[in-house]
Amino acid sequence: MVALRGRLHPLYVVQMRKSLLHIGLLLIAWALPGKAAVREGGDPYMGVPFFRNYSASLYDAHNRNFDVICDGEGRTYFANFEGLLVYDNVKWRIVHTPDISRVVSLELGEDGNVVFESITQTGRVLSFEGDSIRVNFTEGNTRGEKVLSGGERIQGTTVDRWKEIEVYQRLAISPDRTLLATATDGVIAIDARGREVWRLNVGNGLCSNSVSKLAYDGKETVWGATDNGVFSISVSEIYTHFTEKEGLRGQISCIAMYGPSLMVGTFQGLFRLEGQRFVPVSRINQACWQMVRGADGALYVATSDGLYQYTSKAVKQVTTQFSLSIVDLPDGSFLVGELEHLSLFRPEEGIKVLANIPNITRFRKDRQGNVWAQSLSGDNYRILPREGKVEKTDDTHMSKLFEYEDGDGNIWRSFDYGTGVFYEGMPEDLKEWMEPFSDFTVQAMLVVDGLVWLGDNDELVRLDLQKCRTTRRIVPQLYMRSFNTNREGDLTVSFANDKIDPMGKTLYSYRLHADNAWSRWSEQQEFLFANLGYGNYQFSVRSMDAYGEICEIGPVDFKRPYPVFMRWYAVLLYVLLVVFLVYLLFRYRMRRMAEEQQRLEAIVDERTAELRQAQNKLLRQEREAAIGKLTKGLIDRILNPMNYINNFAHLSLGLSKDLRDNIEDEKENMAEDTYEDSVDVLDMLKTNLEKIEQHGISTTRTLKAMEEMLKDRSQKFESTDLCQLCQQCLDEFRNYFPDDIARLGVQVELDRPDTPVMWNVVPELMGKSISYMLSNSMYAVRKKADKLGGYNPVVKVTILQEAGSILLKIYDNGIGIEESIQDKIFDPFFTTKPTAEAPGVGLYLCQQIMHDCGGNITVTSVKDEYTEFVIKLA
Numbered sequence: 001m002v003a004l005r006g007r008l009h010p011l012y013v014v015q016m017r018k019s020l021l022h023i024g025l026l027l028i029a030w031a032l033p034g035k036a037a038v039r040e041g042g043d044p045y046m047g048v049p050f051f052r053n054y055s056a057s058l059y060d061a062h063n064r065n066f067d068v069i070c071d072g073e074g075r076t077y078f079a080n081f082e083g084l085l086v087y088d089n090v091k092w093r094i095v096h097t098p099d100i101s102r103v104v105s106l107e108l109g110e111d112g113n114v115v116f117e118s119i120t121q122t123g124r125v126l127s128f129e130g131d132s133i134r135v136n137f138t139e140g141n142t143r144g145e146k147v148l149s150g151g152e153r154i155q156g157t158t159v160d161r162w163k164e165i166e167v168y169q170r171l172a173i174s175p176d177r178t179l180l181a182t183a184t185d186g187v188i189a190i191d192a193r194g195r196e197v198w199r200l201n202v203g204n205g206l207c208s209n210s211v212s213k214l215a216y217d218g219k220e221t222v223w224g225a226t227d228n229g230v231f232s233i234s235v236s237e238i239y240t241h242f243t244e245k246e247g248l249r250g251q252i253s254c255i256a257m258y259g260p261s262l263m264v265g266t267f268q269g270l271f272r273l274e275g276q277r278f279v280p281v282s283r284i285n286q287a288c289w290q291m292v293r294g295a296d297g298a299l300y301v302a303t304s305d306g307l308y309q310y311t312s313k314a315v316k317q318v319t320t321q322f323s324l325s326i327v328d329l330p331d332g333s334f335l336v337g338e339l340e341h342l343s344l345f346r347p348e349e350g351i352k353v354l355a356n357i358p359n360i361t362r363f364r365k366d367r368q369g370n371v372w373a374q375s376l377s378g379d380n381y382r383i384l385p386r387e388g389k390v391e392k393t394d395d396t397h398m399s400k401l402f403e404y405e406d407g408d409g410n411i412w413r414s415f416d417y418g419t420g421v422f423y424e425g426m427p428e429d430l431k432e433w434m435e436p437f438s439d440f441t442v443q444a445m446l447v448v449d450g451l452v453w454l455g456d457n458d459e460l461v462r463l464d465l466q467k468c469r470t471t472r473r474i475v476p477q478l479y480m481r482s483f484n485t486n487r488e489g490d491l492t493v494s495f496a497n498d499k500i501d502p503m504g505k506t507l508y509s510y511r512l513h514a515d516n517a518w519s520r521w522s523e524q525q526e527f528l529f530a531n532l533g534y535g536n537y538q539f540s541v542r543s544m545d546a547y548g549e550i551c552e553i554g555p556v557d558f559k560r561p562y563p564v565f566m567r568w569y570a571v572l573l574y575v576l577l578v579v580f581l582v583y584l585l586f587r588y589r590m591r592r593m594a595e596e597q598q599r600l601e602a603i604v605d606e607r608t609a610e611l612r613q614a615q616n617k618l619l620r621q622e623r624e625a626a627i628g629k630l631t632k633g634l635i636d637r638i639l640n641p642m643n644y645i646n647n648f649a650h651l652s653l654g655l656s657k658d659l660r661d662n663i664e665d666e667k668e669n670m671a672e673d674t675y676e677d678s679v680d681v682l683d684m685l686k687t688n689l690e691k692i693e694q695h696g697i698s699t700t701r702t703l704k705a706m707e708e709m710l711k712d713r714s715q716k717f718e719s720t721d722l723c724q725l726c727q728q729c730l731d732e733f734r735n736y737f738p739d740d741i742a743r744l745g746v747q748v749e750l751d752r753p754d755t756p757v758m759w760n761v762v763p764e765l766m767g768k769s770i771s772y773m774l775s776n777s778m779y780a781v782r783k784k785a786d787k788l789g790g791y792n793p794v795v796k797v798t799i800l801q802e803a804g805s806i807l808l809k810i811y812d813n814g815i816g817i818e819e820s821i822q823d824k825i826f827d828p829f830f831t832t833k834p835t836a837e838a839p840g841v842g843l844y845l846c847q848q849i850m851h852d853c854g855g856n857i858t859v860t861s862v863k864d865e866y867t868e869f870v871i872k873l874a
Contacts (some may be wrong), residue, residue: 045262045273045451046198047240047462049189050502051233053207057231059092061085062102065225069106069114070217074479074498076232077114077125078225079103079213084116084123085230086133089496090481090525095133097121130484162188171214171222173235179222181211187224187233198276200233204245205229211587219474219499234502238433238467241458247271247278252455255446258299258310262453264460265444270301270310283315284308289361290325295332296347302326307336307345313771319343319351327363327371329385335371342373342383342390355390357381364398364405372397406447414442421445421454433468436503436546437461474499476506478543478551481525489560491500491529495541497551502545514538514555534562640697646696653689656682717853720763721756722806726797729770731797737778744785746778749796757799759806759873761853769846770797773810774868776842780814780867787815808871817861825859 056063062081068102078085081102084095097103101118109115114125126134130646160167166183173179177197180188186201186209202209208226215223242248250268257263262273263281265288271278286305294300299310302323309316325337326345334345337360345351359376366372371383378400382393402414402421420438423432437454444455452463476499484492497506507521510748512529521544540554553677564570660682668673730750734741774795781793798809817825828844850857857871 007333030138044260044275045462046237046276047242047460048198048204048246048276049233049235049237049240051200051231052208052500053205053229053231054087054092055207055229059087059094061092061094063214063229064101064102064227065230066104067106067213068215068223068225068230069108070215070223071108071112071114072218074217074477076215076223077106077107077116077219078223078230079116083118084125088128088479088481089500090494091131091496093131093133095123095125095135097123110792128481130482154740162190162481164195168211169213171216173216173222175477177235177237179235180212181224182209183211184209187214187222189235197237198240205243217498219449219476221500232500234500235503236467236471238464238471239436239503240462242273242278242462244458246276247280248460249280250287251457252444252460253288254290254301254445255453255455256293256299257446257448257459258293259312259677263291263299263310264455265289265301270303270308281310281315283317284310289323291327292326292328292334294334294347295327296345300326300328300334302336307351309347313813319345321351323374324359324361325363325373327365329371330369331385333385335383335385337361337363337373342381344385351427354383354388357390362398362403364403366397374398374400391629400447402445404445404447410447412445412447425447430465430468432473432547433463435548436501439504442513473547473549475549476543476545476551478541478553478779480553480556483539483556483558485558485560488531489532489534491532491537491539491558492526493529493541494526495543495553496525497543497545499545501546506546507544508541509544510539510541511846512537512539518542534560534566642696642699646693649689649693653686653693656686656689660686717758717760717762719758720761720766722759722761722766723752723757723799723807725763725767726750726752726770726799726808729767729774730797732771733774733778736775740778740782744793744796746781746793749794751796751798753799753801757801757806761873762849765849766853769849769871770808770810772842772846777810777812777814777867780812780816782814784813784815784864805872805874808873809868810871811866811868813866816863816865816867817859818863819861822859822861826857 038761042742061083064081065078066081066086067079069434071077073502075086075088078087079102080094082094083097083100084103084106086093086095092514097118099118099120101120103116103118103123105117107115109124116123121137122140123135126136128134160170162180162182165180165185167180168183169181171179176192178190180190182188186199186204186206188199189197191197200206207230210227210228212225214225216235217223220234222232222235223234224233248264248266248271250266252264252266254265255263256265258272259265264271264273266594267287269285270281270288270291272281274363284301284303286303288574289302289304291299291301291310294309296796297311300318301308301310302325304322306317307319307323307326309318319336321343322339323336326340327335329335332347335354336343336345336351338358340356340358341353342355342357342360344350344354357373357375360373360381361376362374364372365549369386371385373381375381376426380393380395380398381390382395383390385792399413401411401418404412404421406412406423412421412423414421415438419441420434421440421442422434426434440454440456440461442454443457444453446453450464450466452465454461454463476497478497481494481496482492493510495508500506505523507523508525509518509521510527511518512532533581536557536559538555538557540552540556542550544550657827660679662680663670663675663678670678683739692813727750730748734748737746740746774797777795781795785791785793794811794813796809798807800807802808826843826847847857850871850873853873855871858870858872859867860870861867
């Protein structure tokens with residue numbers, strides 16, 4: 001036990017009172033089982049107001065709350081154990097004090113700002129900036145007192161009570177209605193005379209019986225702070241309801257009045273309203289389908305166990321067959337739709353089968369005395385009770401949807417989609433109050449004494465028509481709760497009405513531009529518009545409450561500014577840059593075109609020169625061909641006489657020798673002068689014949705060289721290993737000049753790659769050219785050796801591979817070639833050798849062969865040092 005200045009601590013006293021009151025209530029409930037509390041006065045049919053609990057897990061803070069206040073703009077503030085809890089009808093937010101202490105009291109300042117107090121500090125809400133709340137804190141408690149739960153204070157504590165129930169607060173919301181925040185029994189509504197109107201506690205589903213504080217938002221909603229969360233109550237009392245919490249169990253199927261008692265039939269039996277709770281009627285615990293008041297004053301109930309008669313004194317089962325429907329007739333009898341028959345029931349006579357029509361589920365009477373019936377399969381029947389006739393008909397006097405006819409003859413029907421109710425000629429002001437039932441699936445209905453009772457699957461709703469006519473409906477106000485943009489172009493916006501509808505839903509729609517269509521209605525209150533484009537926007541939002549009232553806010557002008565690189569001066573700079581680049585490209589293109597033109601002109605000049613050269617070559621070839629043809633004919637004509645000349649010269653030399661021998665034999669018989677003259681003549685004849693033979697042979701050699709020049713060298717090219725070809729030529733060279741190589745000590749070398757070197761050539765002609773140049777090399781080294789002596793002759797063949805070409809080099813260190821004649825050595829019939837030794841066409845033929853193989857031949861030489869022929873195949 002905690003003592004304070006010799007007294008019990010007030011908080012301990014409060015807890016003791018709560019415990020004792022709970023014990024007392026439990027004892028009363030145990031002593032009076034089955035008795036429901038009955039209100040002393042006021043409206044005997046008042047139901048439980050619509051409410052909603054908000055648990056600590058929902059608002060993400062402590063479950064204990066000490067105070068609550070509303071600011072008039074749809075925001076509600078709670079003094080929570082963890083700090084200041086704020087709800088703006090969109091999201092919950094918590095503001096912690098600097099010392100993370102509990103907030104114990106709230107009040108609305110003169111400037112409209114909310115002031116809250118913790119144990120050691122005082123805070124003031126300054127403004128809301130998007131999702132943030134700007135708060136100013138000061139040290140100390142402005143009242144200098146420590147605040148306890150329920151608004152009580154340590155000093156000067158007084159205890160308020162209503163009928164022995166401890167009351168923390170009395171909240172007057174109208175001249176005739178005051179709400180009591182109690183310590184042990186939730187919220188109690190009383191009228192101006194202090195009579196209980198309704199009570200809401202844990203038994204009805206409220207989050208706690210200990211209500212610390214209540215706050216009225218001015219728009220028919222009361223907020224409450226408890227030690228186990230918070231709640232909101234709709235206190236208009238136009239709509240109230242009963243659920244399983246109030247003792248009403250099962251799906252509602254029928255509603256009726258029996259005297260002052262409201263009777264409700266469900267799938268689990270018949271229930272009677274007593275006070276604010278429904279109590280079951282004994283014996284009738286089966287599914288009740290329909291009930292009707294008879295002429296004898298009794299209430300007849302069609303159940304799955306038969307037909308029951310209910311009076312204030314007793315409950316009596318009058319039939320035992322499964323009964324689905326019942327309707328009263330003017331003569332006091334009843335038509336009963338049983339599982340297998342349509343029957344007629346008279347209280348004084350009992351029941352008899354009228355027709356073998358099964359599963360009649362609904363009846364309807366018209367003013368002509370006809371009774372219309374509808375079966376479970378949808379078949380319609382016309383019943384004439386006086387004549388006892390039943391006939392099947394196609395007339396659609398009865399809808400397959402819900403129908404109910406009230407005492408004024410209004411036929412209430414559900415809409416085509418199966419929910420809501422209306423009747424033809426319904427006043428416009430009543431239509432607005434019926435809007436919240438647009439999603440309500442009506443199973444049963446009763447209109448009596450200005451009250452509309454609507455039964456759904458598990459809920460009975462009461463609509464007070466008198467209050468509908470006298471109450472001015474409050475129009476909600478739409479507020480923009482947050483409006484945030486970021487650099488990435490995302491817009492986050494939230495909005496809410498300042499009034500929470502107890503019935504139905506509040507829907508929202510938006511648009512980003514004034515000329516855009518509105519979005520579809522939805523319950524979503526927060527939207528994220530991701531990656532908006534650059535430019536100006538006008539955001540508008542509208543709400544539609546459960547009564548169809550539309551509120552709109554906006555347009556809110558905002559823009560996503562273009563970045564620097566997309567602004568007009570940047571775009572202008574880009575345009576100028578593009579123009580400059582185009583200009584540079586144009587200049588570059590023009591220069592390239594000029595260069596290309598020059599290149600093309602050079603190519604044209606080159607091709608023209610080549611064409612001219614080819615033309616000249618063609619003309620030359622034609623001339624050469626003509627000359628060659630003529631020359632070939634001449635050669636053939638000349639060679640034969642030359643052969644005769646050479647042969648006869650050679651024979652004549654033999655004859656002259658024989659004649660010389662004969663003269664020598666006859667020398668003694670001849671005169672000396674005659675002998676000498678004869679010898680001189682023979683010597684001269686021999687010399688002349690030798691000259692004739694020598695020049696004849698030279699002429700023949702020249703003619704044969706010319707014949708060789710005129711031969712057709714167009715043979716098939718073959719892929720040939722040049723290394724192997726050069727090796728064969730060197731082998732032939734060694735075999736052809738073995739004596740000279742041995743006598744002079746000639747070094748014969750081949751420098752070649754390790755791998756084969758393949759090229760398309762005519763092997764025979766290429767080998768002939770290499771062999772001819774090797775013969776020239778042997779001639780050069782032999783001449784130099786005969787001239788100098790003591791010299792090391794070298795003949796070398798080198799094969800080199802370059803990019804896209806082959807080089808063949810034939811080198812010798814012989815007598816060389818004079819520089820003045822190096823440009824003539826490839827001319828036909830030019831030679832540095834004696835005419836009798838060479839005709840001078842070998843190098844010319846080599847050059848022609850190289851040209852035919854797609855290559856060329858060049859020479860590099862230094863007199864008396866070396867000579868190197870280079871064959872390039874490309």
